[in-house]
Amino acid sequence: MGFLHVPTFMERLKGPTQLETQQSGLIYIMCALSAPFYYADTIGFVGEEDQKKEIQFFDAGKGWAEAASQCLFSGFGQTGTERLMTEVLLHEYYLRQGDYAKGFMISGQIARHLQILQINIEANSDPSCQKISVSGVTKESRRRLVWACYILDAFIECGIDQLRLILAEDIHVQLPCSEELFVRSTPCITETLTPGQYLPSVTPTPKTITEASNNLDMRGFYIRALNTRSKILKYVKCLAGEVPWQRNPTSRFHILEDELHTLETSIPPALQISTENMYLFKASGRLSLYFSLHILISQNYHDLYRIGVSRLVFPNSATQWIRENAPSAFLVTCHTICAQKAVYIASLLKDLWVCHRLSIVDTPFAMYIQVCSSVIVTTLASWGRDEPLIPGMGYGEYRAMLRDNVIMLRFLQRYIKASMYYESAVQALNRFDELFSLDCTGPGSANTPALVDARAGGSADRTGGSSQIQLTLEYVLNPLGTYPMARKQIENGDGEGEVGNCPGEDVPVAEEIAVLDDSIRPSGEDDLGSFTFPSEMLFAGNVFDWEPEMPMMPGIGYPTFLGHFSVDAPRGL
Structure with a gap:
């Protein structure tokens, strides 16, 4: 999150103001988020016995989280930046625990708390702050806190106006400065959300323009990428009258x-x-943010270009007109970019895993990995041409990436509740194996299954081809998201936030998966065993509620290969 000034915090923690920190619950929620890592490090988990027990590290820290929650709600109505920090971290904890209803509800409280504190404007512009001296560290901490709230809200709304509570245009503070300047308590000027723009109090000169650009933190670029993502997701949900292959102003x-x-x-x-x-x-402990930035930018590309790829937008009928009328060159470009970016994301994920696997333990990475697998399989299935989708890439290399994604999610689901992301990646790999023979060296191989073009008599759209606009959020979002999961929990009367169990935890076949090594094995060594789950178990009515388990996918609409969202029809360009 980056909003805590560590030197000041540690000084206060040992000083007379320690009690205030405890009253806000900030200490307790920090302990709650740290507990799974401490627990894993204490007991170790590389032994065969521990692997069989399938210990869930994310269960640790519940007592700390409950203490933080009691601090917040026993003082309900009290305000302050430390309390807002606690709420933001408690929201993160709920997502990692799978308590989506609680997470969704507290996100609304965060938005209202932000408004009443007015930290969405610079401290020197807030009349309530002009009576007191506000240090540069406090100002920067406030900026980072409001941007953390924006990031939280952006991952929930995903381009849906009805769920948007924190608007980017209502945030009138500059983007975070570099970490070194923040830690060293050095006041500075940066750009605002719009590149090349500054606060009204800043007089642009060649010197200030250069400094503002150089002072911008990596988190600032991440915020811009997330803002672009919201625009793209909103665009993909409203394609009526759009002719994307025609360039005009x-x-x-x-x-x-x-x-x-x-x-x-x-x-x-x-x-x-x-x-x-x-x-x-x-070395600086910022590896997760570093990779998240580049993965998010790459994901934005296939968020946009997927409109030309069959089954990558839900419902499939939303892009049917584009796929039927767009020039072949445009569709080829869409397929190529989606595949290239997904492959690039897979390579980044593997680099992060090899460099420092614990840095992958963050809620967005569950989404990154699952979407990566989804895009690879669906784009290859939609390609339907003799020439390779990516020159030089064989099916064995694609499968190795899909297998590595499963390994990473297998590891990740022990620290956060990511069972359905894991299961989705497993089924994506299964789907790949159904479509493509492993002895194929390229998409043009004679052993490649025939992929039928839907326009030439292929299978019909499973959505029924209806383009009628639905007004319910469940339809707009599809059932994979924080809001739909919260709705599901309320309907089921499940206040504890447990929405079904992962079949992989109960089905003996899941135990066949090998123990994770210190690094991913070479592509020639398959250490996953068989991933085949009985179809009658996976798709038998409402035995399992897949959709409510996937918190970060409210509106992105990628296939999950689970239940009625599985992609089982041949298709082509």
């Missing part, structure tokens, strides 16, 4: 395409992907 597709390209090229060399930067950020 009013084309929403090309406006977003240009914005995304500008964002990607604005990343300075010190933040770009390289071995040197990777280990520098590992």
Whole structure:
């Protein structure tokens, strides 16, 4: 989150103001989020016995979280930045625990708390702060806190206006400064959310413009990427009248395409992907954010270009007109970019895993990995051409990436509740094995299953082809998200936030998966065993509620290969 100034916090923790920190619950929620890591480190988990027991580390820390919750609600109505910090971290804890109803509810409290504190405007512009002296550290901490609240809300709303509580245009503070300047308590100027723009109090000069750009933290680029993502997801949900292959000044597709390209090229060399930067950020403990930035930008690309790929937008009928009328070159571009970016994301995930696997333990990474697998399999299935989708890439390499994704989610689900992400990745791998023979060396191999073009008599759209606009959020979002999961929990009367169990925890076949090694094995060694789950178990009515288990996927609409969202029909361009 980055909003805590560690030197000041540690000084206060040992001083007379320690009691205030405890009253806000901030200490307790920090302990709750740390407990799974401490627990795993204390008991160890590489032994065969522990693997069989399938210990869930995310169960640790519940007592600390309950203490933090009691601090917040026993003082309900009290305000303050430390209390808001506690709420933000408690929301993160709920997501990691799978308590989605609680997470969704407290997100509303966070938005209202933000409004009453007015930290969405600079401290020197807030009349309530002009009577007292506000230090540079406090100002920067406030900025980072409001942006953390924005990030939280953006992951919930995903382009849906009805769920948006914190608007980017209502945040009138500059983006976070570099970590070194913050830690050293050095006041500075940075840009606002819009590149090249500054606060009204800043007089742009060549010197200030250069300094503001250089002072921008990696978190600032991440916030911009998330803002672009919200625009893209909103665009994908409203494609009526859109002709994306025609470039003109009013084309929403090309406006977003240009914005995304500008964002990607604005990343300075010190933040770009390289071995040197990777280990520098590992040393500073910021490896997760470093990889998240580049993965999110890449994911934005296939968020946008998937409109030309069959089954990558839910419902499939939403993009049917585009796929039936777009020039072949445009559809090829969409498939190529989606595949290239998904493969790039898979390579980044593996680099992060090899460099420092614990840095992958963060809620968005469950989404990144699952979507990566989904895009690879669905795009390959939609390709339907003789030439390779990516020159030089064989099916064995694609499968190795899908298998590595399963391994990473297998590890991740012990620290956060990611069982359904894991199961979705497993089923994506199963689907890949159904479609493509492992002895194929490329998409043009004679052993490649025939993929039928839906326009040439292929299978019908399972959505029924209806383009009728539905007004319920459940339809707009599809059932994979924080809001739908909260709804499901309320309907089931499940106040504890447990929405079904992962079949992999109860089915003996899941135990066949091998113990994780210190690093991912070479692509030639398959250490996963068989991933085949009995179809009658997976798809028998309402035995398992798959959808409510996937918190970070409210509106992105990628296939999950679970239940009625499984993709089982042949298709082509």
